[in-house]
Amino acid sequence: MRCASRSDELVFFVNGRKVMERNVDPEGTLLTFLRKNLRLTGTKYACGRGGCGACTVMVSKHDPVSRKIQRHFSVTACLMPICSLYGAAVTTVEGVGSIKTRLHPVQERIAKSHGTQCGFCTPGMVMSMYTLLRNHPQPSEEQLTEALGGNLCRCTGYRPILESGRTFCMESNSCQQKGTGKCCLDWGENDSSRLGKKNEICTKLFAKEEFQSLDPTQELIFPPELLRMAENPEKRTLTFYGERVTWISPGTLKDLLELKVKHPEAPLVVGNTSLGPAMKSQRQFHPVLLSPARISELSMVTKTSDGLTIGAGCSLAQTQDILAERIAELPEEKTQTYRALLKHLRSLAGQQIRNMASLGGHVISRHCCSDLNPVLAVSNATLNLISAEGTRQIPLNEHFLAGLASADLKPEEILESVHIPHSQKWEFVSAFRQAQCQQNALPHVNAGMRVLLKEGTDSIEDLSIAYGGVGAATISAHRSCQQLLGRRWNELMLDEACRLLLDEVSLPGSAPGGRVEFKRTLVVSFLFKFYLEVLQELKKLVKLFSVAVGADSRHRSEVSDQFLSALEDFPVTIPQGVQTYQNVDPHQPLQDPVGRPIMHLSALKHATGEAMFCDDIPVVDKELFMALVTSSRAHAKIISIDVSKALELPEVVDVITAEDIPGTNGAEGDKLLAVEEVTCVGQIICAVVAETDVQAKRATEKIEITYEDLEPVIFTIKDAIKHNSFLCPEKKLEQGNVEEAFEKVDQTIEGEVHVGGQEHFYMETQRVLVIPKTEDKELDIYVSTQDPAHVQKTVSSTLNIPINRITCHVKRVGGGFGGKVGKPAVFGAIAAVGAIKTGHPIRLVLDREDDMLITGGRHPLFGKYKVGFTNNGRIKALDIECYINGGCTLDDSELVTEFLILKLENAYKIRNLRFRGRACMTNLPSNTAFRGFGFPQGALVTESCITAVAAKCGLPPEKIREKNMYKTVDKTIYKQAFNPETLIRCWNECLDKSSFHSRRMQVEEFNKKNYWKKKGIAIIPMKFSVGFAATSYHQAAALVHIYTDGSVLVTHGGNELGQGIHTKMLQVASRELKIPMSCIHISETSTATVPNTIATAASVGADVNGRAVQNACQILLKRLEPIIKKHPEGTWENWIEAAFEQRISLSATGYFRGYKAFMDWEKGVGDPFPYYVYGAACSEVEIDCLTGAHKKIRTDIIMDACCSLNPAIDIGQIEGSFIQGMGLYTTEELKYSPEGILYSRSPDEYKIPTITDVPEEFNVSLLPSSQTPLTIYSSKGLGESGMFLGSSVFFAIADAVATVRRERDIAEDFMVQSPATPERVRMACADRFTKMIPRDDPETFKPWSIPIA
């Protein structure tokens, strides 16, 4: 039991306030403490694994030795044990600044630079930037990128965030604040001058001159009390007792060593970045934790003549600094190892993790993917151990890394420091790693390599090679290295070394982590890189010493300039770019905000952490927590559910099963809670209700479910086709005579395309708070959803109470992307059952693992095509058959299939066409709506087909695209008429703005000169149909109240997901009512104010709701007209006062009866979409043929936004969706076990783009206005369309790979698989190394993962 009386007092500061806690739980984290105990909810939970940065805060500590504030450092609060904070000062986003008091420049700038959309990542971004500025008030751009590398954002595409940070990097930051006290939402006189001249193309989205300057003297000081504490450090051991765990923090090394004798099994918690995740996900449990945080001996650094000794307690960030310092001090030859370590440290995790993680923790954890251990192992590092008995040294060698007892620490020993020797002349050390993406990703394979050549020769005196990621621990290739001693450093040696290494570092086909052939290839590819590097160095030495190396002519030819490209890694660069849009009409009144780049309404609140998300709502009286129990079987009969052990746990209140549902349990085949049978791993079976979230979660593990497995079990599309397992009938569209056309063409090609699924990875996981009221069965539901009416309806049918008793509230949603259209209703309904059964409010917050497991995502797709064309590339016939993996229930799969088929033709006019689509039923979690709704997957098939035609005709793909594009007014395959003029404008403008043709030539030149690196370039056109294909979805309502003080409250049916819909609605209301935006307010979306709403999706949210708001405002203005006419000189407030006196209603409902969508699938004709968005994107990349890595060099996007309501928001949508699309097509890869279990359940395993993935040059232009009469002020909905333009990166990669294959005389038309991961790119660039590796017969082993597309 927790024992406050025995526990010491934990003392630390938060935002300048002292916290004294006796009753602290050692298992608790800083994040929980901030959010629950201190009610500081600006710090967000998004992953709980240190992988996303949403919970970033700043920690400051005083160093008694240097008598300075040890650097302020950013940390992830979700991994920071609360007890580790003794004597520290914590600053959270609330401590940085606030709307109510004073905004900090970081907060102001991120908001005004449009660096926030949903705002869920923003406090973390602010804290990373703030910490950087506390250490470096004028940072370099490299430091800025480094500081933000550990923060994920799923909405913005990062460009505006970097832009805001960059304003601190510049020279002049003098204060330009006007001090007018004017609301920044209002546009008044002179304001238009802020953003370029009228009616011109504008490139400025914010006015930097207005930003407050940074004044470091205004920051919170380090608390004097902590200073005194640090200077007279408490030497006494501090102990904190929890219910299950005791935290012991000794004050002296002696005490620590004695404690280690007493508790030999107790781990040392330093950064908790290894222990923390292990305790969470692998359910490790340690009753005693020892904290060496106060032991200064563990942070000592000693420079000796032969090397460097770094204290085990030094953080990886400190290690980075120490190494950099030493590199600057010593001659290059001595610092080879330090350089290799530093190279890896730069890409190891994000800044926050490097700040927390210790060198000792890293070494001792012996993670199989450790980046440092392979380098330390090859460079003969030694570990200095200490115990109560004394000290001793052990080598950090393969035996230690393998965990052999004889080479390991004894239980009572600890690691005091690591000694890393200097390198010497003729010695070369290098480090290699390849991960899914460049930064903040665990490596698939890494390596440390060292060779010592006999002085003055090229013969090997000593050689060490170690690999990570190819076994359970770091593996040393000791045997191979021994056999190569004495050999000369030449090609023959290289061949022999590859053979030996592949033999020694063998990886079974079923190895955990999969990617076996790729990993085998990397083993030898890295060696080849090392071989070349050493040759290069030797070349330099030869010049210096004219020694007898290189007699063999074979190696001299290898390092010809063409091959040097193998050597360089892609540098981390800071994106640059220009955003252009058209300024508003010169006659537009200055106060009218429509068409201007107005900041997101909540941006400042996002930046200060004051914006409330669902789980930020304070604890409600008698509130309970819910946790879900899910199926561990893919297809099975439920034999029994035993909840007794869960109910025995303290604080557990109840377990909710299907039997508790008073009304309808979902739909047939799609139950809310499983009954009798489960059809996927992750299906919800029951839910535990407890007094705390921790206890609810723990209790889920005590529920015993017995299953009986059922057949068949289907995961892949291939198997579904085999079993005829489909969710709905085939959808088909056809025009012309396909068969006949195939007869007449010059050539045909048949091919396959596989597109993987995608996880929404909205930063705010699914969450809901259900509050039952005491009267009339009423319920208030606060939920993170895109469709509150659907939640309301589902709860109503589940509880069997009328809809009118249920009110759903949505203040804002921390990202949706389609993932919060259907699923929140499931969680809302289950929580509501819990609330009704227990009579308590229920809070359900999914952790990231559960969210990813349960909710499904974008449908994986398998496409087959046959295309017939003339020799000059004119496509005459195209037949595409698509299958999507729908998972175990229908969800939106039928609609996705329909949209897929309707949109498959993209921008091309092909006379003879046949499109067929089917949704496969498999035993996987049900897939659902996702931005683009089938189009991003389907159009990839069409574009792949075009690329294949180009390859066959020997023409560039852009020629084939151009040749087959719609040119004149025409009809689509479903006979909807449209004019492609804007499409062609976008295409031509993109060709022009990107200087496509000259760059194509430059790319070719580059490729001729470089063998191991290749560039690729691609331009992709897009015709994207906006809206739902059903008439009932094209309606919206709004409710506008004017109060007697003249202030206006707007409510409408759209939900704020970060896309800025509320901002746009206020712009509309401001224009219509002719009053400033600051007089108008939107509080929330609620089913009580606007009923029967449509999901905010399909890019039309602002279109339809804007028209409804406009309608309501026009009704009100009409009522006011007589008064205004009578007193034209009056003010708005006067008119409202008068209207009230005259009993004129100041409240109006607006309604928009939208587009009449129609589609006859029998006949294959219809007018399903109100309009199209056109666009084009050109991307250029460079690939590393030896590792499969790529670098995005440049992207240019032209998008037809018509008359943008708000160019800043629209450009934000385009950039954000483009980057999300780029993730889909390059790095986001979901991995499933052969049993259908999703492995990728955290940001560690699933890589969404990070800040360093943004193209080096990223330009976005809104096409100067065209007109769309159907939408509000001729604007267009741009929420989804940018997603597909991300495929330009995919096709640029494919272009580079095709060049490689052409050059190497391998078939160009390889199977297209998305995402183009490093694995796929590397394996497609077949060479002597891919030929060398052993290949397994697929029949002989069970793979770690299975492809489901």
Ligand SMILES: Cc1cc2nc3c(=O)[nH]c(=O)nc-3n(C[C@H](O)[C@H](O)[C@H](O)COP(=O)(O)OP(=O)(O)OC[C@H]3O[C@@H](n4cnc5c(N)ncnc54)[C@H](O)[C@@H]3O)c2cc1C
């Ligand atoms: C999001 C994230 C991303 C990451 N990315 C990478 C990456 O890209 N590459 C990579 O290589 N690693 C990566 N890591 C792993 C990280 O490097 C290690 O978790 C970290 O270095 C461990 O240090 P720590 O201080 O946090 O150890 P802790 O978790 O505190 O402790 C780990 C273990 O070390 C022991 N220990 C610690 N200090 C001592 C000592 N002085 N004497 C004896 N035993 C000791 C403890 O008893 C414990 O068993 C990542 C981790 C996270 C969370």
Ligand code: FES
């Ligand atoms: S929530 Fe802490 S890093 Fe993601």
Ligand code: FES
């Ligand atoms: S604004 Fe960054 S996650 Fe939404």
